[in-house]
Amino acid sequence: MIGDSVASPAVWAITVAVTLTVLLVDLLVIGRKSHEPSMREVSTHLAFYVGLAVLFGIGLWVFAEPHELSPAPGPEFFAGWLTEYSLSVDNLFIFIIIMAKFGVPRAYQQTALMIGIVLALIMRAIFIVVGAAAIENFSWVFYLFGLFLIYTAVKLAKEGGEDEDEYEENKLVKYAETHLPATSQWHGTRIWARVEGKRLVTPMFFVILTLGTTDLLFALDSIPAIYGLTQDPYLVFTANIFALMGLRQLYFLIGGLLQRLIYLSYGLAFLLGFIGVKLMLHAMHVNELSFINGGHHIEWAPEIPIWLSLSVIVGTLAITAVASLWASSRMAAAEQDAVTGPRRDWDND
Template identity: 55%
Template sequence: MSVSPLVWTITIVVILALLAFDYFFHIRKAHVPTLREAAVWSSIYVGAAVLFGVVLLVFGGSTMGGEYFAGFITEKALSVDNLFVFLVIMASFRVPREDQQKVLLFGIVFALIARSAFIFAGVALINAFSWVFYLFGLILLITAGNLLKGEDSGDEEADNFVIRLARKFLRTSEHYDGDRLFTVENGKRVLTPMLLVMVAIGGTDLLFALDSIPAIFGLTQNAYVVFTATAFSLMGLRQLFFLLDGLLDRLIYLSYGLAAILAFIGVKLVLHALHENNLPFINGGEHVQVFEITTGLSLTVIIGVLLVTVIASLFSKAGKAHAAVNNARRHAESYLDLEYTADATERERVYRELLDEEKDILEMDKKYRDKVKDIDAIRAKVAEAHARHADFLAR
């Protein structure tokens, strides 16, 4: 189904309006969103995405609607995995909690712009060279293999090539000045670390696009479906960050589920490339008769793998212990970091959450909590937080 320029224009205007509403009514005034606020707005964005999919089913047909839902679910799952890296970046740069929303919104806007460019470039390549499906399939299979290595991104610092260049050539201050990008230091106008954080988030989004865009092209080649599924998967990501913050560590098998999905789509792309083959060194440049994976089968596999992955993670005793201990570590680090927030209420909330997390940890089987990586260092950090709080009360 072809989409008219008018429909494209209306869709883009609606997306831009949602982003503007997000900024002016929620982010412009720095604050830490409550769990209820994050849950309500996450539900609204997911509801809008589902409603849009229903509209596509009605007006575009079952194939177009099915491709959209398969793409949306896949991109949303990849976005949740990306939140792990966002946590690392903002922890590395010690972004004040109340200013993290603005950083996330910038990341979403940058991702929309960058991925839109990738999408239209991908469509042009596919239309001109059908062998690109081989390349996309290979990228996804390699990405799936890297996910299966089980590397812990939580141990990595947010320090890539882009950041090193920014640190070298941009004069930045050591401390934040609210959510401002510029401040005055020693009588000179300098950049704040907030800009570096945004550069880090933006640079990371570019890397994410290298696997997310080929993944969705493995499900559909309709540019409108690819764009809207990607856009709606990113919308609400800011609220989802605050809703899942503290629960992300619980999804210990998510990377394996995503690896399975990406490998499945990679195989689907290779099969499609063989079916459309025109490379002279493969079957003499003729099409290869292979089994083609339908949209319905793709949707079933994606939903099934994600359900198994999430359920297994949530019911895993090791997952519960891993999440609880790492949450306690984060709460302790946040409490000890005087630059984390200037809000006394927020600091007290963090300490109460640390106490609640410790209570839950003590009720868990010792063999699971002792297996958590760097458990001794985490215990020392928690003890330091308690000592700091005791000193504060003694004043």
């Protein structure tokens, strides 16, 4: 699939090398010492990542040549990046709940998030390769992606008004908690420690395991969604990288502001539904299933252009944010808590 990408193998290699370098710097230099980052620190890093993503997208828009898999590389990247970023913001609700559930000290949360993001990048890279191979060999996979996103959109819309604190551990985490020898004491950011001669896993191990498995579930939504905006695996990969790179800083920066985004789930449900419909229309346009239209392409099925997709994404996010902030400003604290879950004291967590 690399040969079919808008990027050459050399560009792929450079991109992967730069990504690994940034991750290593983040892990070994910035995150070497466990600490609670200051607002200035996270703001600077977040501005760097967002600015880098914008420059990268502009570069694609200006210099990248249109390709069969990517007729408009620049707009497709921005549409994919904004979609992945908005989904990541919604995922922060779960991250906050996970940190609170395990009582992770603020000084250790940065390390836990960084490791979780690395795991997310690895798993999404696998999903991207699998998704690209499936699309290349089976055109009917667009039907599956579309139906899955529409189902997810309906489910998200129904759950939009439910308490976000209603989070349950998955079976793998529950099994690990009941079968692995563990200590309830924190030993810095170490995932295991030797206590009275016994090797025990620490609470940090369960936090990382929970974040990793949660990231896997998130990828089930995000990868089909972005493949509905671009079929170029390079754009899918880079959009995910830029969305995840700033996620840790975003977690510390916006904190309590998440409590005010009371309509975020509904906005995301609309976006996933829109992309799901887009995928279904594309599946009809390239249809090869014998029991649908005799195995022929459905020519009357319209293709939603990327400019319209980008406009819908930007418009939906803007309307969702403005409507949420306006409505939440007119609510009492208890009313906001009823929608998004109890607020947290970010200075004392």
